[in-house]
Amino acid sequence: MTRADGHTAAAPRTTGVPGQTRPQDSTTHTVCTEEDLLHVRHAVRAATVLAGFGIVDQTRVVTAASELARNAYVHGGGGTLTIEIVRRLGTTGIRLTVEDEGPGISDVDAALTDGFTTGAGLGHGLGGARRLMDDFAVRSEPGRGTVVTATRWHTRRA
């Protein structure tokens, strides 16, 4: 558990061109089985730890990843989740990109509304994941799959 007070973590090393977002590390995971959902959570957790996120931010990002990956698995017929550690002006972030080639979403705005569900969840998946992340974008066309990109920036003792 991280306390709000106490020791300060080492500042992430600042290298490269500042003021510019650039991927430093990127891994792609398939999301085609239930086991994959578990693996994805572990991989995302590991990435948030590497990025120096506090325990609450870790939980936010892993939960968002779980929601997005499940969406791709249940509605998109499987897909991929890419984890990137990104930098912007001295801040580290985790960017998740979840892609599937499923039926797509015809009304993205409606899908982002709480309570919207076509499956067994609570209908908080997409909208909830958006609230857990800082930047969030959905690209989808009926019949052409869905791409969700979501980033959370480091807020703890940067």
Add this chain to the structure above:
Amino acid sequence: MNQRPTAGVPILRLGDVLVSGLLNELDDKSALAFTEELTETIATTGARGVLIDISRLELVDSFVARTLMDLSTTARLLGARVIVAGMRPPVAITLVELGIELAGVETALSAEQGMAALGWYRGASSQERPEP
């Protein structure tokens, strides 16, 4: 296995209270199997209370939340009161931000608090509560 999938989550019976704990590695199938097993146990034992300790869960997404809510409702229909105990602070914050408040689910700070609420008290001799 086909007949009756088990979640591998032990369910203990203490009088008319069932005690169980969820571990971190709960996939969707196990979650559903757990619900089924627990519901059946409530019915066969006539339990009046169910304590589910989630102090080891590092993640509760909307699926697990849904499982806990369904379980509470089902158990209530069977005459049992469910208490979910020991939710970690990051999990609580994340759930609220997800927009889920686990409506209808009773919560307790710790398994001990939950057991007390279900009518189980620690003996007068044990003054100190064990660390969670």
Add this chain to the structure above:
Amino acid sequence: MTSSDTAVRERVTQVLRANADDIADRWVQLQREQAVLGSDLTEGELHEEADALVAALSAALEGGGRPQSLVHTHEDLNRNVTDLSLRRARGGASPTLASLAVQALKQALLEAVRRVSHESDEILAAALLINQLLDAAGALSFEVYVEGREEIIRRQSRQLLEMSTPVVRLWRKVLAVPLIGTLDTARTQIVMENLLQAIQDDQALVAIIDITGVPTVDTAVAQHLMQTVKAVRLMGADCVISGIRPPIAQTIAQLGIDLSTILTRATLADALAAAIPLTDTPGPDGTDAR
């Protein structure tokens, strides 16, 4: 790259290698002279920094790449310039001093070239190369400096937020958070995090959120309060909101904000009086267990 370019580059590298100690010493000396405004760096630290950067500079020149971009592509050089700038940003050096540091290195380097070379063409070509190399370093150093200062500001504002949201223990199993100032998303997250952690640590059964010091309660603030209450309840604890002054109560009513599911009290004392009975663990049918 033409053969004369290569020759100049080799020449400068050679000068750097052969006079590494002199250049580093001269650079430190120039920085000491400039440092009228003062800096936290000691002589030893400056020397250490200078030696490492001069070494990285010659290593970078020996490798390939355009001189303008070496400071980005050569990892060791990049790190040394970045560290130099961050040290000045964190040490409270003025932006002028931070940018003069790299300029001073340029001067030290040019002096060293002039000592060994007497052909004006060669000196000119070397000066051009040194400029290309170190102007890029200066630009990077400036960007990193700004970034470093921003990082400090971010950290300080965060620390300020943390300090302004203390969680205090009022009674056995009763905690209180006196909120002062407004309640935005960032603040709510910190309050929640601190409060929930304290609840877990103390196994507290009731948390009192005192909003006496919150100037206004609008829909957004109410929403943030509700969020905090919900999170406390998920943990298995209860929540009481106190310090709702009459004008704020009126605003809440006028805005149609529903706080009916939350136990509210006018003062912290009233809230504590309401909280203490809640710390008795109820029996199975709501009766007191003790």
